[in-house]
Amino acid sequence: MLLAYLDEVGESGAFISRKHKHFNTSPGFGYAGFVIPDSNAREFGAIFTKEKRILFSKEFVSAANQGAWEIKGASVFRSKTPTYAPQNIRVFQNLCRQLIxxxxxxxxxxxxxxKGTPKQVSLDQDLVERRAMEEVLNRVCTAADARGENVMFMIDAINEDQRSKRLPNMYAHILGRAADKPEMRRAVEPPMHIDSELSASIQFADWVAAVIARAVEYQLLGNDDYQWVGEALWSQHSKIFTKESKLHFLTDRSIDDLHTWDLLKRQRPLKTPGSIIADPETAQKMERLFQASRSQKKP
Structure with a gap:
């Protein structure tokens, strides 16, 4: 059986720009995390806990409750992380290698x-959340079916009002879709909500969601501060994601959605259509050729 640990990417409210006074949180909404065979989940959780406590040893030692101590991904991965905390990236890279x-x-x-105010875009936050979760359920069940495995979903805990509202929708979606899509029968239960303080795996899902959020911002907003995400993970790009992973553009776009490791590419089809720079390796080779040609032209 597979275990899927998930956390929210961004938030479901309205967005205009990063500089807007009110609507500035995130240009996209969805979920990210990881899937792992249940037989290996405990080992990975132990690896994550050890690495986290070493990386943030000062914070861990001073924590009032070390057994329930965590550090959020939003604090671990920032725009200047490669400059001021490159060790955070190295640890995440190693965790990804261990996961693989x-x-x-x-x-x-x-x-x-x-983009727009809630009124301008006719925002229905419940619908935004429900549609994203339905796609997550569909895609993770498809991934599990391809491996001949059942799957259980674990999501970072939300408040009771949200949980009671969302759970029936998730349950109805799984049952309703199973009649035509047998892969939905791979879901053992609708998603369970778990307090991240009590689950190392949910904490890692939070770190993954933070990294994915930065990659999404790089793609959707053209924010070069987060180019480092693709650079950091590119060496593992061919193995790191399930093939069902996806960044879905608005339906009126004339470009294809980004799948799996396309999210890590330096090329941004939304911002730079027709760009020939496809990935960090190609970009680095082109930069070396450019610099070599310049040096040859110097008298």
């Missing part, structure tokens, strides 16, 4: 949000 070794994969599904 244990037959796990990262997963993401994110919808681009239309």
């Amino acid at each position: 070794r244990l037959d796990g994969r990262l997963f993401y599904y994110v919808d681009e949000k239309p």
Whole structure:
């Protein structure tokens, strides 16, 4: 059986720009995390806990409750992380290598949000959340079916009002879709909500969601501060994601959605259509050729 640990990417409210006074949180909304065989989940959780406590040893030692101590991904991965905390990236890279070794994969599904005030875009936050979660359920069940495995979903805890509202929708979606899509029968239960303080795996899902959020911002907003995400993970790009992972553009776009490791590419089809720079390796080779040609032209 597979275990899928997930956390939210961004938030479901309206978005205009990063500089807007009110609507500035995130250009997309969805979920990200990882899937792993249940037999390997405990080992990976132990690896994550050890690495986290070493990386943030000062914070851990001073924590009032070390057994329930966590550090959020939003604090671990920032725009200047490569400069001021490159060790955070190195630890995340190693955790991804360990995940792959244990037959796990990262997963993401994110919808681009239309820009505008709630009134301008006729915002229905419940609908935004429900549609994203339905796609997550569909895609993770498809991934599980391809491996001949059942799957259980674990999501970072939300408040009771949200949980009671969302759970029936998720349950109805799984049952309703199973009649035509047998892969939905791979879901053992509708998603369970778990307090991240009590689950190392949910904490890692939060780190993954933070990294994916930065990659999404790089793609949707053209924010060069987060180019480092693709650079950091590119060496593992061919194995790191389930093939069902996806960044879904608005339907009126004339470009294809981004799948799996396309999210890590330096090329941004939304911002730079027709760009020939496809990935960090190609970009670095072109830069070396450019610099070599310049030096040859000097007298």
